[in-house]
Amino acid sequence: MTKDDLEEIRQRVKNATIGPWTFEKGDRSRGDRRSAVICNFNHDHGEWYIHGDISNIEDAEFIAHARQDIPALLDHIAELASDIARMCPIADRPVIESLLAEKDHMAEEISDLQRKIDLYEAYAQEYDYYAILNEMGDEDARRELMAQAPVEKTAQELRDEIVEQAKADVERLSNRYQRKNYCGISVEFVVNHEKRTVVALLKGVNTGIVYTKGIAKAAPDDCFNEHIGKAIALHRALGIEVPDEYPNAPQPTEVRVGDVVECGSLKDVRHVKVVADGEYIGTGLDKAVISSITVKHRLIRIIDDSRTEAI
Structure with a gap:
């Protein structure tokens, strides 16, 4: 039953004759088995209104008591609804709708704040925090920030590390006594700087027969490096997976003697x-x-x- 249904019942009660209503049994000793519902309408003038003759006494009693029972039930329902709303506010539909509306509003605010955060982070990347702290004279804060901040290596520093790693790999893998496989094989390199290629040949120690080879060739736009080329070619000749850093080494940015x-x-x-x-x-x-x-x-x-x- 909805609130509208209860309100319609309440309105019918309001429009009905005021109570209390009673009923009057027929005089059976005189053969009158009919009963009547009596409505007390005007107490000041003592006027009583009788609504119909009802042959069934139980029906008459039900109709008469409905005038008092229904308002009592409506009041009880209202009291229960009030208790439920007080103990569990979410059970009230308007409250639910209000909470849902508030949720949508908060989602919009969160989205707006995220956009602002992204914008501020983009702006922050344009500023030199160390310079700002220097201008503020906060030397301790500057040192602490520098200690915590990760040191990002330059492309040249990364390339230098990769070249040294390649040299170490070539030395290790070229030593036949440190290899699990091809222990009876020696390594020979053929380097062609003009063609920008390196070939690693695996030869029999005693026979000189070439059993397998690996080839590395620098891309047209890449800087050629003999050490990286040797490492790539030797890995391929030995059937070992080439580390990603070798073919993807950053290009040099500093000119040095010997380049x-x-x-x-x-x-x-x-x-x-x-x-x-x-x-x-x-x-x-x-x-x-x-x-x-x-x-x-x-x-x-x-x-x-x-x-x-x-x-």
């Missing part, structure tokens, strides 16, 4: 080997000192950073 670089202009592009300041370069067509204008201002890219005497 081969591409420099010049669109009309005059040449490859030169970088040498130390003061070193004799002869005609200077295939060499350039590291502090020269050619290296400092006409550098296009580093094409080989192996820095070996074989170059």
Whole structure:
């Protein structure tokens, strides 16, 4: 039963003749078996209204008592509803609707706050926290922040580490006494800087027969490095998975003595080997000192950073 149903019943009670109602039994000694419902309408004038003749006394009693019973039941229902609402507010539908509306509102606010946080984080990346702390004069806070902040390595530092790792791998894997397989095999490398390739040959120690080989070739836009190439080729020759860092090593960003670089202009592009300041370069067509204008201002890219005497 809904609240509307209860309200309709309450309205019918309100519109009915005021109570209390009673009923009057028929005089059976005179053969009158009918009963009547009597409504007390006007107490001041003593007027009584009789509603019909009812042959069934139980029906008359039910109708007469309904005038008092129904209001009592309605009041009891209202009292129970009030107790339920007080003990469990969520049972009240308006409360539920209010809570759902509040939930939607809070979700919108959270979404808006997240957008602001993302924006502030984007802004924060543009500022130098260390410089700000220096300007504020908070040296202790600056030191603490620097100690906690992870040190991000440059591309050149990462490449240097990968090259050293490649050298160590080649030395370890080339030692036949440290290999579980191919212990009777020696390793030989064929390096071609012009073609930018490295071939690792696995030969019989006594026979010199090539049993297997592995090849590494630098991509056209990559800087060639003999040590990384040897590591890749040797892994492939031995059937070992190549570590991801070797083929994905970052490109060099610092020119060093021993590098081969591409420099010049669109009309005059040449490859030169970088040498130390003061070193004799002869005609200077295939060499350039590291502090020269050619290296400092006409550098296009580093094409080989192996820095070996074989170059």
